[in-house]
Amino acid sequence: MSFSSEELERYARHIILREIGGPGQQKLKAARVLCVGAGGLGSPALMYLAAAGVGTIGIVDDDVVSLSNLQRQVLHDTQSVGSLKTDSARESLARINPHVLVVSHATRLNDSNAQQLMVSYDVILDGSDSFATRFTINAAAARLGIPLIAAAMSQWEGQLSVYDPANGTPCYQCVFPEAPADGLAPSCAEAGIMGALAGVMGSMMAGEAIKLITGAGQVLKGQMLVYDALWAENRVLKITRRPDCPTCGMLQSSR
Numbered sequence: 001m002s003f004s005s006e007e008l009e010r011y012a013r014h015i016i017l018r019e020i021g022g023p024g025q026q027k028l029k030a031a032r033v034l035c036v037g038a039g040g041l042g043s044p045a046l047m048y049l050a051a052a053g054v055g056t057i058g059i060v061d062d063d064v065v066s067l068s069n070l071q072r073q074v075l076h077d078t079q080s081v082g083s084l085k086t087d088s089a090r091e092s093l094a095r096i097n098p099h100v101l102v103v104s105h106a107t108r109l110n111d112s113n114a115q116q117l118m119v120s121y122d123v124i125l126d127g128s129d130s131f132a133t134r135f136t137i138n139a140a141a142a143r144l145g146i147p148l149i150a151a152a153m154s155q156w157e158g159q160l161s162v163y164d165p166a167n168g169t170p171c172y173q174c175v176f177p178e179a180p181a182d183g184l185a186p187s188c189a190e191a192g193i194m195g196a197l198a199g200v201m202g203s204m205m206a207g208e209a210i211k212l213i214t215g216a217g218q219v220l221k222g223q224m225l226v227y228d229a230l231w232a233e234n235r236v237l238k239i240t241r242r243p244d245c246p247t248c249g250m251l252q253s254s255r
Contacts, residue, residue: 001026011053024214031213034058036109037127038085041151043075044202045125050093052210056101061085062108072195114140123209126150131179138172142247149208151201154191156230158201162208162220165248169221170241197229
């Protein structure tokens with residue numbers, strides 16, 4: 001897979017990195033990454049994936065841009081209010097990097113369409129905002145054997161991990177067996193969120209995807225990073241697989 005002279009200049013700072021180089025940049029160009037959600041987490045993740053030269057980027061979102069989104073969803077702007085987030089995202093990403101193919105899925109991911117939406121991608125990013133959707137994404141990714149990079153955030157704190165049970169790591173449901181009771185995990189609209197936290201967590205999602213695709217460094221498999229923006233603290237927690245997990249426990253026993 002060759003690069004034009006414009007692409008070589010565009011990706012020069014990647015290519016001179018020992019851990020990426022020309023071969024890693026070729027892997028990025030050949031990669032297909034699906035991001036579920038073009039909101040707070042998806043916005044920075046999608047921008048950096050496009051800038052990095054990921055060849056095909058899919059976006060799943062059925063929502064429209066609202067004025068209250070703009071405090072943190074930096075992929076969109078005031079003129080995008082009222083537009084489908086997938087349309088706004090596609091236009092923004094084209095301005096960032098015209099060499100990237102953006103595939104829009106203006107629909108809500110659910111149990112009936114998850115595998116169909118995800119099957120043609122190499123890496124899945126979960127930027128959704130509900131436990132039901134997260135469980136659905138996790139189950140489909142586990143069945144398909146596709147690595148899942150999932151983040152979540154509220155108020156001042158975010159968390160991030162890479163779930164890849166096909167290669168022996170925990171899945172999302174190993175760590176979060178069931179959704180919390182009503183009121184224990186309020187939405188951003190209910191609890192509030194510091195806007196720049198979305199930029200931090202979404203950018204880290206993109207960083208994990210770039211490492212996963214190129215083979216650079218160590219990704220957060222079997223680990224969860226917790227970032228506290230209020231006190232500028234990071235913690236990395238070890239997470240383990242549950243043999244009785246209803247998602248990946250069955251997959252493990254069937255092998």
